[in-house]
Amino acid sequence: KYLNKIKEEDEACRAALQSGNIFLYHKLAPLLRRTDSGIYQLPALQTKEEILEKLGEDKEMVKESILINCTEQNEAQFSFDVGTRTSRHVIHYFMEHTELCRGTFVDLRKAFFLLRGSEAPLVARGQALLRWHQTNGFCSSTGQPTQRNQSGSQRVCHSSGITYYPKMSPVVIVLVSDGKRCLLGRQSTFPRGMYSALAGFCDIGETMEEALRREIAEEVGLEVESIQYSGSQHWPFPQSSFMVACHATVNPNETHVSVDKVELEDARWFSLEEVQEALTIKAPPRNNKGEPTVFWVPPSYAIANRLIQEWANLQHLKSYLN
Numbered sequence: 001k002y003l004n005k006i007k008e009e010d011e012a013c014r015a016a017l018q019s020g021n022i023f024l025y026h027k028l029a030p031l032l033r034r035t036d037s038g039i040y041q042l043p044a045l046q047t048k049e050e051i052l053e054k055l056g057e058d059k060e061m062v063k064e065s066i067l068i069n070c071t072e073q074n075e076a077q078f079s080f081d082v083g084t085r086t087s088r089h090v091i092h093y094f095m096e097h098t099e100l101c102r103g104t105f106v107d108l109r110k111a112f113f114l115l116r117g118s119e120a121p122l123v124a125r126g127q128a129l130l131r132w133h134q135t136n137g138f139c140s141s142t143g144q145p146t147q148r149n150q151s152g153s154q155r156v157c158h159s160s161g162i163t164y165y166p167k168m169s170p171v172v173i174v175l176v177s178d179g180k181r182c183l184l185g186r187q188s189t190f191p192r193g194m195y196s197a198l199a200g201f202c203d204i205g206e207t208m209e210e211a212l213r214r215e216i217a218e219e220v221g222l223e224v225e226s227i228q229y230s231g232s233q234h235w236p237f238p239q240s241s242f243m244v245a246c247h248a249t250v251n252p253n254e255t256h257v258s259v260d261k262v263e264l265e266d267a268r269w270f271s272l273e274e275v276q277e278a279l280t281i282k283a284p285p286r287n288n289k290g291e292p293t294v295f296w297v298p299p300s301y302a303i304a305n306r307l308i309q310e311w312a313n314l315q316h317l318k319s320y321l322n
């Protein structure tokens, strides 16, 4: 309720900013602190902190922060990108005073899987909102500048009256099973050895089920028989996707895989033993070029991991009941 109030009411949002926490980004790379155990933490800076006073000659600039969320104690959480408007010397200040800033700016692709599960969605959401504002400064109908509300939950073109809201692209992600094995694929851009559930963007006007059947037919030439919903997740790559995760089955007598080599480098069936082994790997062993040397699956925060885990659990249950 409180979150909705500060999202909608400019005055309430300005007041919340006075005592809120701010997460900093530089050209969309979040400010993170690497701990001794190798994971990244998200340092929250208080609005009134000295370091934020460095945000350019205009100290009011911090008011351009975007509301991301609020804690259970009703502390508002904001994101701010120091790379867009602040002057070069201020950015250098941030880069050089990593102690004072309590972290460094890190490319989210490099850090995402090394964030704690509770912080990863917050970092992703902060980045997604900043990106949306950075790329929606003009009305696509009139070409006139759009104005944001205080929280950053929308932008309005006063010339056409159009209100723009942050967007996500729907993606369906599916773990296909033939009853005994599951189908995993890899794109050439994936880290070496990593296989994941198959995914694809929904076309406009398509239902999720239609997108799922089409993607599986296109990418591996299989016909899906049944679909079961599992869960969903916001995903920051390549931009802002809304991942809908499902399990699907195919006829065990029609399992020939015909890989679309434009989309995928490889796709094949994996046994429960292979999958179980991969699920135990936290950090895959690497060769002298730093490349993983074994078959592994996306880490636990990715919804693909959850699908694979659920499938393995179901196989165990089935073998126990038999």
Ligand SMILES: NC(=O)C1=CN([C@@H]2O[C@H](COP(=O)(O)OP(=O)(O)OC[C@H]3O[C@@H](n4cnc5c(N)ncnc54)[C@H](OP(=O)(O)O)[C@@H]3O)[C@@H](O)[C@H]2O)C=CC1
Pocket: 169, 171, 173, 196, 197, 198, 199, 200, 201, 215, 233, 235, 237, 238, 241, 243, 263, 298, 302, 303, 304, 305
């Ligand atoms: N959270 C998780 O566990 C996982 C998440 N994913 C995510 O799922 C997403 C979709 O999977 P992927 O197999 O790549 O999808 P697709 O199979 O749909 O193929 C991607 C291609 O679709 C085209 N495309 C269509 N609509 C869009 C859009 N709105 N945004 C971007 N590209 C679009 C692009 O083609 P072109 O470039 O030719 O225009 C793009 O290269 C990926 O971004 C990936 O990060 C994937 C696996 C696991």
Ligand SMILES: [Mg+2]
Pocket: 198, 199, 200, 219, 263
């Ligand atoms: Mg795909």
